[in-house]
Amino acid sequence: MSGRGASGAKPAAVALPLSRPSLTRGPPSPAEGGGKAEAPQNIWPDALRAARLLATDPHGFGGAVLRAGPGPVRERWLDTLRAMLPPGTPWRRLPPGIGDDSLLGGLDLAATLAAGRPVARAGLLAQANGGLIVVPMAERLPPGIAARLAGALDTGTASESPARFGLVLLDEGEGDETVADALADRLAFRIDLTGLGVAECDTPAVATDIDPGDPEADPLGTLCRLAEALGVASLRGPILAGRVARTLAAEEPVGTDAITAAARLVLAPRATRLPVPEEAMPEEAEAPPPPPAEDGPPEDTTDPAPADAAQDRVLESVRAAIPAKLLDQLLAGGVRLSAAKAGRVGQPAAARTGRPIGSRRGDPRRGRLDLLATLRAAAPWQALRRAAGETRPIVVRRDDLRIRILRQRTETTTVFCVDASGSAALERLAEAKGAVELLLAEAYVRRDRVALVAFRGAGAELVLPPTRSLTRAKRGLSGLPGGGGTPLAAGIDAALSVALGVRRSGSRPVIVLLTDGRANVARSGEGGRARAGAEALQAARALRAAGMPALVIDTGARGEGARAVADAMAARYLVLPRADAGLLSAAVRAAL
Amino acid sequence: MPTFPFSAIVAQDEMRQALLIAAVDPSIGGVLVFGDRGTGKSTAIRALAALLPPMRAVVGCPYNCDPDSPAESCPHCASLPGTRRKSEKKPVPVVDLPLGATEDRVVGTLDLERALGAGVKAFEPGLLARANRGFLYIDEVNLLEDHLVDLLLDVAASGVNTVEREGLSLRHPAKFVLVGSGNPEEGELRPQLLDRFGLACEVTTPQDIATRIAVVRARDAYERDPEGFCAARAGDETAIRKTILLARERLPHLNVPDSALERAAQLCLALGTDGLRGELTLMRTARALAALDGAESVTDDHIRRVAPAALRHRLRRNPLDESGSTARVERALAEVFS
Known part of the structure; x- marks a missing residue:
């Protein structure tokens, strides 16, 4: 346990709200330490190596996503990176809410009006040509700006002037808030310095030059197979990793060590699954099939063993660099794809339509x-x-x-908070799922979104992040289990946190709570009706304090508990002991 | 740096076929590409435009007018003196429409510089004008604000951009092939809008290692030596260019037999598509494919090959039906062609 300071120290770096609801998948994982993640002593050297690489060719590597709270550690990394750049390299900061004219270049309005003739000025992207742009609060970057940045990265131009820049996205997101995938996918590096202390960053500049190691016959093939083993779907992963490996090796042929380092830096942070260990691979062991183009040295084709062994070593090293959080999530039963937030729609501040x-x-x-x-x-x-x-x-x-x-007509996001506990759970869940799908089918016309939080057993989980996609909803809802105790307080907390996120992103949240109100699990995960009930009422009052519009649908037969909860959250109250999907969606629609 | 060559794109056969068809017959109404990130969507569209032969355009015309087109249809050309307009060769334009673009930038607006500087009421052409006779590419079209998508599809269907704003009143030609891409997991297009796109294809990241390695290798080779890489494929590029040009010539003379029309109608009936747009697009697409193939007339085989792309986005939605639209088209194909 001693080596795992990374996740333990997290609260120190990020100021968490006091009543942060648990949105963990299932029970808290017993896997604390189960992940074989290497100690954080490797995080900083890897981060430094990424900085060194980025400084050599900002545009070629696209840039880095730097996930860390504001503080000395992040500043130190940025300072280091800046010091590594050749003198005179542009270094710009993207101001929030930047307009097209300042970003891409255009008319200087004040000068134009004063002079009575058009006065042009270069945009930020063109000014940063050859250098880096630091993007603060990148997780809240409006999709329009992200699209322009991605477009400029692809073409290397902005409004016809050269703009070959790299990006440093400062990601201060909490929990599920992440940088838009469309942008992050184009950047080679993802660095997570969350929870790293200043003391751990004192490593003197490590030797970043790599001893090339044994020459590797088919570096790109190896990286592709590694990407496949780690579940990296986008092909930009192996392409960028190949570029990193070649830069690290400095000269052909690219050695095993360079490939290992490239895979650690580029592929490991993108991993969505753990590589299957050799011994656990049953007969379908096609994961490392023979390379299609047999242009390697002859001994490679006759005896595949050395190559396999080399690949295993690479894989083992990469495995160690997979973020600890991912391991925990995997062990707790599946990773939540960070793509959930990728397409955040709607900018509240400057309505452009309506x-x-x-x-x-x-x-x-x-x-x-x-x-x-x-x-x-x-x-x-x-x-x-x-x-x-x-x-x-x-x-x-x-x-x-x-x-x-x-x-502009603001869109509405309906957050369903469904009691998945006890005997009636299956039926109730099925109806809630049906209602979600019906509402979504309408959302084609109304452009609304739907989210679903389910609570059962010891805690609550976000089953369906806010979405308007039927495809996603179906997949998210299909594997939803039921049964267990009723942690009502945790459910309300989770729904509130989702709804607050929705409100921050500019849309109007409505919470629909389906429960019989008989709470019997407290926030701590312990049983006990009295305490669970009191906590549920407390959570309900927090909901009211946040001014969140809500609808409580009582699915119980007698209906005392749910009524009290509804009163505490100043919600509309409906009794629908036999709610079916159609009735439910009609009730929600009427209440909106 | 030269554009990545079209002939070097690995796999993604359906998308390539759809783009070629759109290049042969731009009236089909655009291509929608739905699928994962990093599957070469934007590479393919840029590559196709680079492959097309340069077009003749009137010198100085902001709408890239064809010198042989009637001058009255274009506000710039109509204002030119004389009947003969000077022309120059221009590459086929590919215009990117970024998310969050304002309506002003898309349709064009009052030229502020001239209005404020000289007190002249002049029109500043927008992206639609620049895209005339070329391609308009919208990444993440599903996240684009609805009113903009509406407007685009309307212009794409009519080929004319009508501007009535800020005291301006004019019409200019805006014929382009609309190419939209996006990931359905992040939001879906309204069915009415889906229906306006001529073709829809689904792309996925290749799943087998061999293809994946081939993609990465091609990209790597291109990045190391772009000129050399493109030079090595110049022959293939010329071959594709010739195929497109030949198909364009052949297209008006192609024979569409009644049996093919009947098949198309049967298919659309079996799938329950709304309106006649499905049949029309299916027929036109099959004709363009037959032209690409160098065939004499449209056959069942052509219809079978283009049916998924022409129809899969026109099916009536049933939120509780689990099977995907591609599977439904395949099923109908099996029934009709049994």
């Missing part, structure tokens, strides 16, 4: 110009402005510009 409800002062490139209002604003000043030999018929200044205010 009904015009007036105009305000603003930059017409961030909204739609309201020409009449602009002229009206400029009109009273014309006599004054025309004074000094002005030739323009109308003099408009930046302060006169008006843009339309648009009001």
Whole structure:
């Protein structure tokens, strides 16, 4: 246990809210230490090596996702990276809420109006050509900006000027909040410094040059097979790893050690499954099939044993670099794909569509110009402005510009919180699943989203993160188990945390709680009706304090517990002991 | 750096076929590519455009007008003096439409520079104008705001962009092949919008190691020596270019027998697709494929090969039906062609 400071020290680095609900899958894993993850002493050297590589070719490697709370450790890594760059290399920070004109380049509005002729300026992407762009709070990057960054990474240009830059995405996300996959997939490195102490970063700069090791016959083939073994679906993984291996080896042929290092840096953080150990592979052991192109040295074809052994060694080393969290999740029963958050839709602040409800002062490139209002604003000043030999018929200044205010219909996200405990669970779950699918089928037209939290046994789990995809919903719901005690408080907590996340992303959450209200498991996971009931009411009051609209559907026969909970959360209350999917979705629709 | 050559794209046969068909007959109405990340969607579309022969366009026309097209249809060309317009060779444009693009940038808007600087009411063409006679590529089309998708599909269907805003009133040609891509797990397009796309294909990351290695190897070879890699495939590229050009010539003369039309109608009936768009697209797509094949007339085989791409996104949704749309098309094919 001594070697596993990484996950134990986590709360120190990230300030967690006090009543952070448990969203673990199933019971807390007994696997604390079960993962054979190497001690954190390897995290910092690996991070340094990634920095060294990134500094040599920011655009070629795309960049790095740096997951860490703000603090000295993150700063130290950034400082190190910056110091490694050749002097004069551009280093830019992406300001939040940047507009297209500043990002891609365009008209300098103030200068243009003053001069009376177009004045252009270079965008941030073009300014960063050859260097790096640091993106703070990357997990909350609007999809529009992420798409432009991804596009510029692909083409190496922004508005026709060269923009070959690398990205450092600073990911401060908690729990499920992660950087958009479309962007992260294009970057070679993912570094997780969460929970690393300053003391652990004192390693003097390690020798990053690699002894090439034994020459490897088919480096790309090996990396592809490794990626397959680790469940890395996207082919950008092995492509980037190949580039890293070649840079590390510095010269052909690429050696085993360079491949190992590349796989550790690039493939391990993308792993979605553990490689199957050799002895555990039954007859279907096709995982490492023979390479298709037999252009390796002859001894390789006659006796595959040495190559296999080499690959095993690589795999073992890579396995050690797989994030400890992944191991825990795998041991606790399956990894939740981080793709869940990839396509966050909707920007609340600047509505670009909808009904015009007036105009305000603003930059017409961030909204739609309201020409009449602009002229009206400029009109009273014309006599004054025309004074000094002005030739323009109308003099408009930046302060006169008006843009339309648009009001957008905000989308609704329905968070189902389903009691999956006890005997009636199966039936109730089936109906809830049916209701979710019916609501989703309607969401084609209404553009709404649905999420589902289930609670049973010792805790709650997020079965379906907010989605509007039927495909995803079906997959998420198909394997949902039922039975066990009723941890109502944990369920409400989890639903609240999902709903707060939904609200942060700009959509309107509604919680639908399906329960009979008879709580018998406390937040700690222990039994006991009295305490469980009190905690459930407490959680319900927290929901009300957050101003969360809610609907309680009582599935019990007698209905005392659920009523009290509904009152405590100031929710609408419905008794539907025999709820079927159709009735349920109709009730939810009526309540929205 | 030269574009990755089309002929070097490994696997993804359905997507390549769909793109070639769209290049032969742009009136089919665009291609929708749904699938995983990193499967070469954007590589394929850029590669196809680079492969097409350069087109003749009127010098200085922001809409890339064909010098042989009637001048009245384009606001720029109509304003030119004389009847003969100067032309130049231009590469076929591929315009990216990023997520979060404003309506202004897409349809065009009042030219602020000239309006404020010179007091002139002028139109600043948007992305639709730049995409005329080329390709408009939208990554993650399923995340694009609905009103923009509506607008795009409308323009793609009519080939004309009508602008009525900020005191401007004009129409300009905007004929392009719309290529959308996205991952259905992140949100789905409304069925009405799906139906407007001519073809839909599904791409997945290759599952067998041999193909995966082949993809990575090709990419690696290209990155190490782009010029050499492309030079080595110049012959293949020319062959594909010739096939497309020949197919375009052959297309108007292709014979579509009644039996083929009947098959198409039977298929659409069996699948219960709404409207006649399914049959129309199926017939046009089969004709384009026959032209690519160099066949004399459309046969059952052509219909069979294009049916999944032409129909799978037009099926009526049943949220509780577990089988995927591709499986349903295959089933109907087996029934009709039994």
